[in-house]
Amino acid sequence: MxxxxxxxxxxxxxxxxxxxxxxxxxxxxxxxxxxxxxxxxxxxxxxxxxxxxxxxxxxxxxxxxxxxxxxxxxxxxxxxxxxxxxxxxxxxxxxxxxxxxxxxxxxxxxxxxxxxxxxxxxxxxxxxxxxxxxxxxxxxxxxxxxxxxxxxxxxxxxxxxxxxxxxxxxxxxxxxxxxxxxxxxxxxxxxxxxxxxxxxxxxxxxxxxxxxxxxxxxxxxxxxxxxxxxxxxxxxxxxxxxxxxxxxxxxxxxxxxxxxxxxxxxxxxIPKGETLPPRPLPAPPPPLDAIPGLLDIDEQTPDPPAARPAQADLRIRVAGFGGQGVLMLGEVLAEAGLQLGLEVSWLPSYGPEMRSGTSNCHVRISSQEVDSPLVARPNVLLALNEPSLRKFLPTVEVGGWVLYNHHQLPADIAVPEGIHLLPLACSELADSLGETRAGNIVMLGALLAATDGLPIEAIHRALALCVKSARWLEIDRRALATGQQAAREALSNRSQEVRREIQ
Amino acid sequence: MSPTTETSTGGKPDKGYVTVNTEQCKGCGLCVEACVPRVLRLAPHLNRFGYHPAQYLGHGCSGCGLCFHACPEPGGLVVYKRPSMAAAA
Known part of the structure; x- marks a missing residue:
């Protein structure tokens, strides 16, 4: 073959x-x-x-x-x-x-x-x-x-x-x-x-x-x-x-x-022999120095206010219903910490139940490095509703502050010894300002009055960065002042009562 | 006996020709199956890889190329045509 x-x-x-x-x-x-x-x-x-x-x-x-x-x-x-x-x-x-x-x-x-x-x-x-x-x-x-x-x-x-x-x-x-x-x-x-x-x-x-x-x-x-x-x-x-x-x-x-x-x-x-134009290219990436502008952080961060605390260790738990501005309140606090040149962390914790359910966040503001963003033992609890108070009150550290969004605690709740309590109807106060939803900032004002950990100018800077709408910024500023004022009054009345009791 | 490309039918020269690279062939037989004039077979002997390689019977190829595309090995087969036929194809 x-x-x-x-x-x-x-x-x-x-x-x-x-x-x-x-x-x-x-x-x-x-x-x-x-x-x-x-x-x-x-x-x-x-x-x-x-x-x-x-x-x-x-x-x-x-x-x-x-x-x-x-x-x-x-x-x-x-x-x-x-x-x-x-x-x-x-x-x-x-x-x-x-x-x-x-x-x-x-x-x-x-x-x-x-x-x-x-x-x-x-x-x-x-x-x-x-x-x-x-x-x-x-x-x-x-x-x-x-x-x-x-x-x-x-x-x-x-x-x-x-x-x-x-x-x-x-x-x-x-x-x-x-x-x-x-x-x-x-x-x-x-x-x-x-x-x-x-x-x-x-x-x-x-x-x-x-x-x-x-x-x-x-x-x-x-x-x-x-x-x-x-x-x-x-x-x-x-x-x-x-x-x-x-x-x-x-x-x-x-x-x-x-x-x-x-x-x-x-x-x-496609007609034979013809070639379609090239696909349009995506817009080129912005130059590196334009990125701060895109992120709205292009202003030079001002020097920290003189009132910067030498020692800070705020471990804050903010909790409430979804929609009460829980996460936003946490963000403002963390941003204020940044404005003071402190170490901060903000950790939102929300699940599928967030909408109309409960939501909370962990905020740490510290003069030391933040070792963990989790706040298991808060020294500040901002409880915007009753379930949050019931859930987190037992976790608050002795010497810590609890702010509760009502003028009094539920009858069956006793505040553990050594814990400072400030009940204040923040949502109602905000409502009287015309915006119920600003209750979170009223509570922030109250926190400023109760503790002296955060200077108010830092909060104002933080609000300006976190709140995009001019109308809301104005509302929030009034809410902040209202909360501060109301808390001062409540605390001063209480100290007079205490004095009377002692007398 | 000298190599021939004359077919046994009518004495006309074959239109095409095919060569098998026997050391690349794996003996799958798909070219044999594809060949219309049936002028390919698997050889009785084995190549050094142990396959029965495809083999051209020597005449009758039409140069259609069906075996070439049926062959899974890149260089397993080469298919030829007479120039005039190639131009017409």
Whole structure:
């Protein structure tokens, strides 16, 4: 037989029409004898798909512009073979990596090459969002309905009834769900430009696959947008079929389950030979020195007021209903601490129940470094409602202050010895100013009157920074003064009472 | 016996030709399956990797290239055509 063959067909008058595409490396970066062949099993669809992709890249003259993002799976080593730019991505993240590469290099042709475990399981979020953003990338999605590299576990695309190592009795939709149809799924999104499912089930299907691959790449050169070609592919090893039987199974089993066809083709609307304008670039980032202005912190922080306390250790718990300004009150306190040049922390603590439920925050203002933002033993409790008082009163340290948003405590609550109490109807006072919601700042004013830890000028600066609306700033300033005044009166009356009792 | 490209049918020269890189071939047989004129087979001998490589029967190739695209190995096959035929293709 062999003696019948020509040593050199070209010398015999033939011309080469199909040979190893140039987009493959002439030799693969593999050990010894293996440098001429792929690591794929005999009859593997990846080999065919690689060849089709390489040939399409050759035909379109894109080799020097292409950056291939290889996945995790059997095709993790695509960078051994394709002589293009290569990036290997974490499992499922190829579309996210492709997004970054394409945005950084908009004139490159960025190709994400992924299997079904990579794309449709761990990477489902990445592919959906890249498609939904209409990234101008091309995705080749190799679907063989199984996890091949890891030994045949069920993939999202595994067919109903198909046995795998993790579905030994066959995939059952009650337990395992249905096969995910990626083209159909992506076709529900607005942005994708081209979605087609092809197969490698026979020579005719392979030719159609080559056309689809070529088209998807060409659309990227025209800046058309996101395209994905799903390629139904054989896995003879895991399917436990010889390569020819595996190819037959692609035709006879996979294709009926995953119908071939074009699911989206908006690229056809682009006149032939035309290229769309580049996607508008996002606004450039602001220069570094503009950032303080954007954050409203561009004014030079004034020197700390002279009244800066040498020693400060305020551990404040602010608590109340959601909507009472609990977190905001904490923020103003922390900001005031900053204005004094002290160390501060502000830790909001709110759960799903915050709206119309309870909310609280921890504030620490200290002349020392703050070791923990948690305030488990407060020396100031600002209780804007009764549940907060009941909850946090037992935690207050001896010598600490409790401010409660009512003119008296509930009858059944006794204040532990050594704790200073100031009940004051802050919300009512705020209401008389015309804004019930300023009750939190009334309480802040009361705190200033009760303790001398924080100078009022620091609070005024903090309010100016925290309150954006001029109307509210005015209200809050009045609320602050009102709270201070009311607290002074209450405390002075109380000391007279005490004096009378002593007399 | 000298190499020939004359087919046994009508004495016309073959349109195409195919060579197999036997040391890259993994013997999957997809090219044999894809070949319309059925002029490929798996050789009875093994290559050094232990596969029965594909083999051209020596004549009858149409140069269609279906085997080339069916082959999973990048350099497994090379397909040729006569120049006039190549231009027409």
């Amino acid at each position: 062999a003696e019948l063959l020509l040593d050199d067909p070209v010398a015999a008058g033939f011309e080469i029409v199909h040979e190893r595409p140039h987009s493959f490396y002439p030799e693969f970066f593999r050990k010894g004898d293996l440098k001429d062949q792929t690591h794929y099993c005999p009859g593997c669809g990846h080999g065919i798909a690689h060849k089709l992709v390489a040939e399409a890249i050759d035909e379109l003259g894109l080799q020097d512009r292409t950056i291939l993002i290889s996945p995790v799976g059997c095709s993790v080593f695509a960078y051994y073979y394709l002589d293009t730019g290569n990036v290997q991505a974490a499992h499922g993240r190829a579309p996210a990596v492709a997004t970054g590469v394409k945005r950084a290099h908009p004139e490159s042709i960025v190709v994400s090459y992924q299997g079904d475990g990579d794309l449709a399981a761990i990477g489902m979020a990445e592919i959906l969002h890249a498609a939904n953003r209409g990234e101008n990338i091309t995705v080749f999605f190799i679907n063989n309905a199984i996890y091949g590299m890891t030994g045949g576990q069920m993939a999202p695309t595994t067919l109903l009834g198909q046995k795998s190592t993790t579905t030994p009795y066959g995939r059952d939709h009650y337990n395992d769900g249905y096969p995910v149809k990626v083209c159909e799924l992506l076709a529900t999104l607005e942005a994708p430009v081209y979605l087609e499912r092809v197969a490698l089930g026979n020579a005719k299907q392979i030719n159609a696959a080559l056309r689809a691959i070529r088209k998807a790449l060409r659309y990227q050169t025209e800046r058309a947008g996101f395209s994905l070609v799903e390629i139904l592919s054989p896995c003879p090893t895991i399917w436990k079929l010889d390569p020819v039987a595996a190819q037959k199974r692609v035709r006879e089993v996979l294709v009926p389950a995953f119908p071939l066809g074009v699911y989206r083709d908006r690229g056809a609307e």
